[in-house]
Structures are given as structure tokens and as C-alpha cells.
Amino acid sequence: xxxxxxxxxxxxxxxxxxxxxxxxxxxxxxxxxxxxxxxxxxxxxxxxxxxxxxxxxxxxxxxxxxxxxxxxxxxxxxxxxxxxxxxxxxxxxxxxxxxxxxxxxxxxxxxxxxxxxxxxxxxxxxxxxxxxxxxxxxxxxxxxxxxxxxxxxxxxxxxxxxxxxxxxxxxxxxxxxxxxxxxxxxxxxxxxxxxxxxxxxxxxxxxxxxxxxxxxxxxxxxxxxxxxxxxxxxxxxxxxxxxxxxxxxxxxxxxxxxxxxxxxxxxxxxxxxxxxxxxxxxxxxxxxxxxxxxxxxxx
Numbered sequence: 001x002x003x004x005x006x007x008x009x010x011x012x013x014x015x016x017x018x019x020x021x022x023x024x025x026x027x028x029x030x031x032x033x034x035x036x037x038x039x040x041x042x043x044x045x046x047x048x049x050x051x052x053x054x055x056x057x058x059x060x061x062x063x064x065x066x067x068x069x070x071x072x073x074x075x076x077x078x079x080x081x082x083x084x085x086x087x088x089x090x091x092x093x094x095x096x097x098x099x100x101x102x103x104x105x106x107x108x109x110x111x112x113x114x115x116x117x118x119x120x121x122x123x124x125x126x127x128x129x130x131x132x133x134x135x136x137x138x139x140x141x142x143x144x145x146x147x148x149x150x151x152x153x154x155x156x157x158x159x160x161x162x163x164x165x166x167x168x169x170x171x172x173x174x175x176x177x178x179x180x181x182x183x184x185x186x187x188x189x190x191x192x193x194x195x196x197x198x199x200x201x202x203x204x205x206x207x208x209x210x211x212x213x214x215x216x217x218x219x220x221x222x223x224x225x226x227x228x229x230x231x232x233x234x235x236x237x238x239x240x241x242x243x244x245x246x247x248x249x250x251x252x253x254x255x256x257x258x259x260x261x262x263x264x265x266x267x268x269x270x271x272x273x274x275x276x277x278x279x280x281x282x283x284x285x286x287x288x289x290x291x292x293x294x295x296x297x298x299x
Contacts, residue, residue, distance in 0.1 A: 013168055018141075018149075021141045028284075029092040033086065035279055049082045052078045088101050098141065125277070129280040141169065174249070189244070210223055
């Protein structure tokens with residue numbers, strides 16, 4: 001095995017305690033549960049069960065739905081699936097029957113979060129969230145900070161030893177998010193080049209989005225930003241550099257300190273000034289939190 005293969009193996013599978021992954025699980029599923037709770041509709045989530053009321057004439061299934069012959073479920077079956085999915089998310093959060101709960105959080109999400117896409121909507125953030133749910137479904141995230149772990153201690157079973165099983169899910173989420181941003185940044189550069197930095201283009205877009213009725217900005221700050229061309233160029237340049245350079249966070253601690261909170265604030269700024277909301281994708285940021293201060297991650 002080459003030196004690079006050894007480094008990659010260590011990066012993905014070096015032994016780690018289950019605590020950090022368990023805390024990531026709690027925060028991740030709590031975030032998703034709150035976002036898809038009805039009270040969060042004003043923050044951009046969709047009541048997916050409402051899609052059962054849309055006429056079948058608008059139903060244009062994606063390849064995954066078409067090849068698997070998955071139909072549009074009517075009421076009350078879609079409502080039952082939706083409620084069951086929320087229960088599975090809650091169980092995954094608290095760590096009750098965690099392995100089963102995480103699979104029941106992922107598989108229905110393929111259908112429920114993919115359902116709006118069959119009606120012509122586009123939701124990049126939901127796609128990243130489904131991939132995150134898939135990673136967690138394959139993990140052993142319930143071995144700590146969970147009801148299951150508490151019950152194992154009650155039955156005098158030994159706690160799990162450090163293992164690579166508790167590191168690779170976090171690393172895979174890092175790679176997933178870095179890939180999403182790299183594709184977005186390269187796409188911007190390939191389609192617009194330096195034209196993406198043109199402040200007039202961004203100013204026009206900010207004014208247009210301020211008048212939008214669907215996914216309207218949360219504030220009217222876009223009007224004020226449009227008056228400062230130099231600031232728009234700086235912001236556009238930051239987005240390009242941060243998205244393409246986000247890959248450096250996979251190995252650089254200093255890049256993580258700068259780019260991770262910077263990109264999180266970028267998503268908040270987009271919701272405030274442009275309207276599109278990426279709160280589902282922001283759930284993946286909990287995997288960057290150094291939950292175990294006593295054992296800082298140097299990888």
C-alpha cells in the first residue's frame with residue numbers, strides 16, 4: 001500500500017470515539033426535524049403532503065421515480081408516510097432503535113423530498129440533505145449519546161471501543177459538502193468567468209429578487225447593497241474563492257476556521273437579501289463542530 005493510500009485510510013478510518021458522531025447525530029436530526037415541522041413553513045420548508053392535491057397532469061416523474069414505478073401517493077397514504085418519517089427523525093435524534101430509525105429517516109426521504117421535483121421544482125439543498133441522511137443510515141451513530149447506549153449501560157454491556165466506524169461518516173459529510181460547493185463554484189466560473197464579478201449584474205439581480213413573491217428575501221437589505229458596486233464585487237469574489245477553495249477544509253484546520261463559518265454566514269446572507277434558502281443543506285454543518293474539545297481533531 002502506498003503512502004497516499006495509508007494517509008487516506010488514516011484520514012477516513014483512524015480510530016475515534018463514538019461521542020462526536022453521536023452528538024452530530026443529535027444535532028443533525030434535531031435540525032431536520034424542526035425544519036420539516038409545520039411551524040417552520042415560513043422559513044422555506046414545504047408541507048410535502050400538499051403535493052397529493054396537485055393534478056396528475058403536472059406529474060412528470062424523474063428517472064428514479066419512473067424506473068422504479070413509484071406512483072404519486074394520494075391522501076391519506078402520503079400523510080401517513082409523512083408523519084411516520086417525522087417520527088423516524090425524532091427517534092433518530094434521541095437514539096431510539098437508532099439503526100432502524102436512521103434507515104426509516106433516509107428511505108422515505110428519497111420519496112418525500114424527491115416528490116416536489118417531479119412537479120418541476122428545483123431544490124438543491126434537499127438533495128444534499130438526502131445524501132447526508134444516506135451516510136448516517138450506514139453509520140453506527142447510535143453507539144453514544146442515545147437511548148440505545150443508555151440501555152446498553154443499564155444491561156452492563158461494555159461501551160464500544162474507538163473505531164474507524166465513528167470517523168468515516170463525519171469525513172464523508174465533509175467530502176459531500178466540499179464537492180457540492182466545488183461544483184457550484186466551478187459552474188459559476190465556467191458559465192460567467194470574470195463576468196460573475198460584474199457589480200451591475202448582481203445589483204440588477206438583488207433588485208429583481210426584492211420584488212419576488214416566491215421565496216422573497218427575508219429583509220429589504222438587497223436594495224441597500226445594490227447601491228455599493230465595490231461591495232458587490234467583493235461579495236461575488238468571496239463566493240467564488242470560498243466555494244472552489246472549500247476543498248482545503250478537508251485537510252487544513254485554518255481553512256475550516258475561516259471557510260466553514262464564512263460559508264454558513266453566506267447562506268444566511270442569501271436568505272436575507274436574495275430569498276433562496278438553504279436551511280436543509282445547513283444541517284450538514286453540525287458535522288464540522290468540534291464537539292470533543294478534550295480530543296481536538298487534527299486531521
